[in-house]
Amino acid sequence: MRISDVLKDKGGEVVTVPPAMIVQDLLTTLAEHGIGAAVVSTGANSVDGIVSERDIVRALAARGAGVLTEPVSAIATTRVHTVPPDADIAEVERLMTERRFRHVPVVLGNRLTGIVSIGDVVKKRITELEVEATALSGYITGERS
Secondary structure (H helix, E strand, C coil), X not given: CEHHHHHHHHCCCCCEECCCCEHHHHHHXXXXXXXXXXXXXXXXXXXXXXXXXHHHHHHHHHHXXXXXXXXXXXXXXXXXXXXXXXXXXXXXXXXXXXXXXXXXXXXXXXEEEEEEEHHHHHHHHHHHHHHHHHHHHHHHHCCCC
């Protein structure tokens, strides 16, 4: 199973924000879209960083409420791990777990084509395992659908 399979179910929409956006507006954007992270982008398809709820919380804890008036670029992660659409879902799951990040942009060439969260990946893997379990059970019992 590939990351492209996750994007087929989820869709390729990615919320991007400019580096100059203030953190308070970022919070509004995350809430409006019901998401936990946004890609920081100076262009329509570039990945210049990523910023998550976790980044906001850490910045608030370190510097106080003044962070809310700072630009997103002040708290964003700029060394972003990306994956191609043909990346193996199990490898991406392992990467996200080992590196302790919850969102990974999907990039083909230099073009942003989607974003997946650890929740998206786990959901797809659970579905995959359920299908395998049903198939095995049917094979063992002789009931094939």
